[in-house]
Amino acid sequence: xxxxxxxxxxxxxxxxxxxxxxxxxxxxxxxxxxxxxxxxxxxxxxxxxxxxxxxxxxxxxxxxxxxxxxxxxxxxxxxxxxxxxxxxxxxxxxxxxxxxxxxxxxxxxxxxxxxxxxxxxxxxxxxxxxxxxxxxxxxxxxxxxxxxxxxxxxxxxxxxxxxxxxxxxxxxxxxxxxxxxxxxxxxxxxxxxxxxxxxxxxxxxxxxxxxxxxxxxxxxxxxxxxxxxxxxxxxxxxxxxxxxxxxxxxxxxxxxxxxxxxxxxxxxxxxxxxxxxxxxxxxxxxxxxxxxxxxxxxxxxxxxxxxxxxxxxxxxxxxxxxxxxxxxxxxxxxxxxxxxxxxxxxxxxxxxxxxxxxxxxxxxxxxxxxxxxxxxxxxxxxxxxxxxxxxxxxxxxxxxxxxxxxxxxxxxxxxxxxxxxxxxxxxxxxxxxxxxxxxxxxxxxxxxxxxxxxxxxxxxxxxxxxxxxxxxxxxxxxxxxxx
Ligand code: UDX
Numbered sequence: 001x002x003x004x005x006x007x008x009x010x011x012x013x014x015x016x017x018x019x020x021x022x023x024x025x026x027x028x029x030x031x032x033x034x035x036x037x038x039x040x041x042x043x044x045x046x047x048x049x050x051x052x053x054x055x056x057x058x059x060x061x062x063x064x065x066x067x068x069x070x071x072x073x074x075x076x077x078x079x080x081x082x083x084x085x086x087x088x089x090x091x092x093x094x095x096x097x098x099x100x101x102x103x104x105x106x107x108x109x110x111x112x113x114x115x116x117x118x119x120x121x122x123x124x125x126x127x128x129x130x131x132x133x134x135x136x137x138x139x140x141x142x143x144x145x146x147x148x149x150x151x152x153x154x155x156x157x158x159x160x161x162x163x164x165x166x167x168x169x170x171x172x173x174x175x176x177x178x179x180x181x182x183x184x185x186x187x188x189x190x191x192x193x194x195x196x197x198x199x200x201x202x203x204x205x206x207x208x209x210x211x212x213x214x215x216x217x218x219x220x221x222x223x224x225x226x227x228x229x230x231x232x233x234x235x236x237x238x239x240x241x242x243x244x245x246x247x248x249x250x251x252x253x254x255x256x257x258x259x260x261x262x263x264x265x266x267x268x269x270x271x272x273x274x275x276x277x278x279x280x281x282x283x284x285x286x287x288x289x290x291x292x293x294x295x296x297x298x299x300x301x302x303x304x305x306x307x308x309x310x311x312x313x314x315x316x317x318x319x320x321x322x323x324x325x326x327x328x329x330x331x332x333x334x335x336x337x338x339x340x341x342x343x344x345x346x347x348x349x350x351x352x353x354x355x356x357x358x359x360x361x362x363x364x365x366x367x368x369x370x371x372x373x374x375x376x377x378x379x380x381x382x383x384x385x386x387x388x389x390x391x392x393x394x395x396x397x398x399x400x401x402x403x404x405x406x407x408x409x410x411x412x413x414x415x416x417x418x419x420x421x422x423x424x425x426x427x428x429x430x431x432x433x434x435x436x437x438x439x440x441x442x443x444x445x446x447x448x449x450x451x452x453x454x455x456x457x458x459x460x461x462x463x464x465x466x467x468x469x470x471x472x473x474x475x476x477x478x479x480x481x482x483x
Contacts, residue, residue, distance in 0.1 A: 001186045004081035004119075007032055009106045011042060011069065013049055013161070013271075013347075014123060014154060015086030019069075020054055021165035023061035025190030031069040032076040039069045050346035050373045053162045077113035082187045084152075085110075085134075086123045091275040097282035098127050098275070107137045117146035119183045123154050125216050125276055127283035131174060131209035148180045151209055153216035158270065159344030166194060170203045174212025181206060217283075220276040221296055226261040227268045228302040234264040234450030235305070244450030245432050264450040265431040266352040266404055267306035269341035274300070274350045306449070310356050310402060310430055311363065313447060317426055318400055329365035333423065335398035336360070336367055337391065338405025338430075340374035348377045353404035356430070358382050360402075370394035372407050392421055399424045406433035415442035 003026070008019040011033040019031035033039050041048045045059040061067040070076060076083070087102035103124055110120065120138060122131055131151040138147050151174040156164035171188055175181045188204075195202045205215070234244040244264040252259025268274065277296045284293040314320075314334065315327030322328070341351035348354050353371070361367040361384065370388040371378060379387060388394035391409060395401055395418050403410050411433050419425045425444040429436070432448045439446045 001182055003027060003189070004183060004186050005030070005079055006187060007076045007080035007083045009033075009076065009083055009085050009110055010087035010102070010124075011035075011038060012086065012088055013051075013158065014156070015084070016042060016047065016049075016058075017051060017054060017156065017161045017165055018084060018086060018123070018154070019067060020058045020061060021162060022190065023064075023067035024057050024166065025194065027066065027187075027190060029061075029067045030076060030079045031067070032071070032073070033069070034071060036071055039071050042069045050344075051161050052159065052344055057162065073109045074113045077110055077115065077118075080118060082119045082121060082183055083110055084121045084123050088271075089124050089126055089279075091278060095282070096278040097286075098125075098279040100126065100130065100133075103130065103134070104137065107134050108141050111138050111141035111147065114142045114145055114147055117148075119180055119187075120147065120149050121184060121187070122149070122151045125153065125220075125272065125279075126151075126213055127279060128210050128213045128217075128287075129283075131213060148177060150175045150180045150184050151212040152184065153212060155216070155219060158347055159342060166191065167198075167200070168202060170205060172205045172207065172212055172215050174207055174209040176209065217276055217280040220273055221280055221293075221299075223261055224268055224273045224277050224303070225296070225299050227263075227273075228299040230262045230264045231267055231306050231450075232302050235302075235309075237450045238309075238452060241452040245448065263432065265306070265406075265433075266310060266356065266449065267303040269350040269352045269355075270345075270347060271349040274303070307352050307356050307359070309449060310404070310428060311359055313428055313449075314360065314365075314400055314402065317428070317445075317447065323363070326359075326363055329360060329363045332365045333397060333399045334360055334365045334367050335388070335394040335401045335422075336369045337371075337394060337401065337403045337410050338374075338407060339369050339371035339378035340405050343405055343407045344373075346373040346377050348374050348381050351378075351405075353430075354378050354382055354385075356402065356404055357385055361385055368394045368398070371405065372409050374405075392418075396421045397423045399426065401427045402430055403427065403434060404430040406431040410434070415439040415444055419443050 005028045006022055007030045008015040009032045011031040019029050023029040038048055045062055047055045047058055085106050087106045089098040089100060092099045122134060131149055135149045138149060153172055173184050175184060192202055230248050233247055237244040248262040251257050252262050277300060281293045281296050284290050311327060318332050320327050320329050336357040338353040339348055341347055357367050357369045368386050368388045370391055375387050415438055419442050427439060427444050427446055429448045436446050
């Protein structure tokens with residue numbers, strides 16, 4: 001079978017990355033979106049979000065003539081043999097299930113313009129049962145044309161999306177006919193050829209619709225569970241006097257457990273894991289298997305508690321009094337380093353860093369936020385917050401520094417230099433990403449998440465701060481706040 005022509009319907013984060021990478025693999029590609037500004041930007045060679053390496057590939061493939069973008073369904077239908085549906089499936093307003101309205105309008109908009117056999121491949125993360133529903137939509141809006149449906153979930157991570165598309169860990173496809181299987185195979189051949197050229201193998205799992213849909217949400221549920229598991233251990237370490245970083249390292253040496261996704265801290269955020277575990281629970285409930293996923297509710301709760309932990313710790317360290325709705329920070333100057341949900345991304349959706357910054361500000365702290373890539377999106381999401389021009393600007397005169405996204409710029413910053421800028425060398429490492437020994441040696445009072453609070457001696461002890469190698473007593477409470 002010759003290489004099919006591909007379209008990507010929805011050029012958000014997922015669709016734009018796929019369109020560019022498949023053009024890079026040599027396919028003729030057309031990207032579609034209803035958003036005129038987005039299509040204009042992509043056509044002009046501008047990636048409307050932060051993703052390392054993508055701009056260069058976009059420009060190269062536009063110039064090579066393999067990649068174009070459009071806002072016309074008619075043109076899209078006419079161009080493609082295989083149409084990948086890459087639109088968002090956000091959380092339903094006021095609910096926990098997935099909103100499929102974008103999938104519906106993409107499929108019906110496309111199907112209404114199809115005039116010949118084609119394959120529609122769902123890539124969006126959806127509740128199990130969606131592929132069958134899409135088949136019914138296609139039968140209604142493009143009857144008798146031989147248009148078929150397949151489902152092929154994606155597993156790309158923001159910040160390393162180009163690699164994840166070109167060199168995926170696996171390809172999963174749900175199909176119902178040999179013809180669809182052959183077409184999907186042809187559409188992915190470029191990935192397999194690249195792997196062969198690099199002497200790698202990419203496992204391919206061909207399965208039914210339900211399994212293909214479930215693979216995606218099951219993978220995300222597992223990853224979220226792994227993070228919440230280690231954060232639950234962090235909670236125990238905090239009261240028992242253990243160190244979760246060492247604990248994670250020690251359990252991670254067991255190959256059955258593995259050491260990835262065991263980084264304790266402020267928890268997971270972003271546009272996928274939080275909403276996907278809620279949508280998965282809602283769907284399981286609808287199917288009568290709600291009990292099977294009840295643990296995901298706990299995974300979510302553990303994750304939410306991590307955000308509160310930073311506020312609690314900040315109040316404790318600054319000596320701020322508790323208020324009726326939580327601690328009151330009465331003007332304490334706090335630098336929040338990080339706004340995005342993870343480094344190498346400008347995405348602030350459900351970002352722990354930004355939520356904590358906003359909560360500190362609401363509780364009366366004078367917060368200054370700095371993020372290397374997420375400031376524009378953060379300012380849109382939280383217009384009331386104050387943003388600093390640079391790392392130094394954020395830290396200058398701060399009484400507390402909170403590192404909440406593990407950007408390399410923060411991890412590699414010189415703690416001695418920052419210590420001279422801060423009013424008080426006090427740092428909460430919300431991602432356990434700093435070199436604690438170096439920061440402490442530079443004079444900082446360092447506090448990671450998931451170890452015993454440095455100011456609190458174990459029960460029965462009356463000694464000075466046990467975690468401080470210099471044996472200094474706890475910091476005096478800042479004079480600016482009532483005690
Ligand atoms: C995730 C899945 O990893 C990906 O396979 C899927 O396609 C989309 O959802 P992404 O949202 O890009 O990808 O982020 P990911 O790298 O998974 O991180 C999610 C969150 O978990 C981030 O906030 C990150 O900081 C946090 N995290 C990750 C931890 O707190 N600890 C860890 O050990 C790992």
